[in-house]
Amino acid sequence: MTSPTDTRALPKVLLHEHLDGGLRVATLLDLLRQRGIASPAPDEAALAAWFDANAHAGSLLKYLEGFALTVAAMATPAALERVAFEAAEDARLDGAVLAEFRIAPLLFEPFGVSGEAAVEALLAGLARSRLPSGLIVCGMRHEPPAATERAARLAVAYRDRGVVAYDLAGAEFGFPPSSHAAALKIVRDGGLAITLHAGEADAAERVVEAGRLGAARIGHGVRLADALQDPARRHLVDTVLEMGLHLEVCPTSNVHTGAAASVALHPIVDLWQAGVSLSYHTDNRLMSCITASQEAAALLAHTPLTETDLLAMATQAARHSFLPESDRLAAQAAIEAYRPA
DSSP: OOOTTSGGGSOEEEOOBBGGGOOOHHHHHHHHHHHTOOOSSSSHHHHHHHHHHHHTSSOHHHHHHHHHHHHHHHOSHHHHHHHHHHHHHHHHHTTEEEEEEEEOGGGGGGGTOOHHHHHHHHHHHHHHSSSOEEEEEEEETTSOHHHHHHHHHHHHHTGGGTEEEEEEESOOTTOOGGGGHHHHHHHHHTTOEEEEEESSSSOTHHHHHHHHTTOSEEEEOGGGGGGGGOTTTHHHHHHHHHHTOEEEEOHHHHHHTTSSSOSTTOTHHHHHHTTOEEEEOOBOHHHHTOOHHHHHHHHHHHSSOOHHHHHHHHHHHHHTOOSOHHHHHHHHHHHHHOOOO
16 A cells, blocks of 8 residues: 555546645745735745634635635736646646646636636646646636626637636535536537536535536535435436546545545545546645645545555546547556556
8 A cells, every 4th residue: 555655656637626726825925915915824834724724624614715815816817827837837746647727717807807818827827837737617606697608608718728628616505507507508519528516515416417417527526425325316326327427526625615524434435436437636735735645645544445546546537537638648658657666
C-alpha cells in the first residue's frame, strides 16, 4: 500500500476542481491587498487557519463563506489568469497528468469583468502551464434560467478554444437540473459536453435526472449510495451503470459540507464495489485545505481502497475526460506506466 508520504508520485486525473475554491493562500492574500479588500486574517498562516476552521465548522454556510472573498479577490483579468496558471502548475507538481478546472465566469460581471474577458483570461492562464487541461464553464443553479442560459451560450462560444464542458454549480437542494433544461439544450445543441452537480445535497434520483438531461459525468453523486441499501430504489444504481455515468467524488469536501460523516465512512467504497465508474477529487483545495495527494493518502489510510483502486479510478477519469483523445490516451499511458518506488 502506498504510504501518505509518497502519494504525490501517483498519477492523477483531476476532473472536479473549482478555481475560485483552489487559490494558493499566499496568492489570495496578495490579491486582497492589491484590491484593497480586508482579509479575515492578517497573514498567510492565519488566513490558512481561518479556512481550516471554516471547513471544520460543520456548517455549509461557513464553508461557502470563503467564496465571496475569493471571487472579489480574483475579479480582474490578470488575477484570473494568474489563478488559473497556478492551479494547473500546482496540479502538475502534485502528480496530475490531465486536469479540468471549473468556474462560473458570470460571477465576475458585477466587478466589471465580462464573461468573455473572464473566460479568455482563464484559458490564457491554463495555456501557460505544461499540464494538459481544459475549462468547464458553470452556471449557478440558484439563479434564474436566463442567467444559466447566458452561461451556456458563453460556454458554447468558446467550445473550440479550450472550454470543454458546461456544469450547473451552487446550492443543489431545491434547484433541480430540470429547472435549467433550456440552458442544457443550448449546450447539447452546441456540441459541448455536460457534467452536473447532483446527488450531494439532494437525493439519488437527481443523479439519474442529470444523466437524462445529457450529463455524461456527475459532480459528487454520493447520495446514489443510499439506493444501494434500498431494494425499491436499487434500479437507480442499475440505471447509472447502464447510462455509463462517471461520478466525480470529493470525499474530504463531502465531509466538510455534511454529505458524509467521515472519510472512513464515505460511500465512495460502497459505490466503487458496486461497479460504479468514479474517481476522487478535492473539489476546493483552499476551502478544504487539501491537495489531491492528501486526498489519496486519506483514502488509503482510512478506507479499504488500495493503490490499485486509485490507479483504476485515475484510468476511468482519463477515459471520461472531456479533453481531446490524444490527451486522454497520453494520460492513460502515464498511469499504466507508473511503478511504485
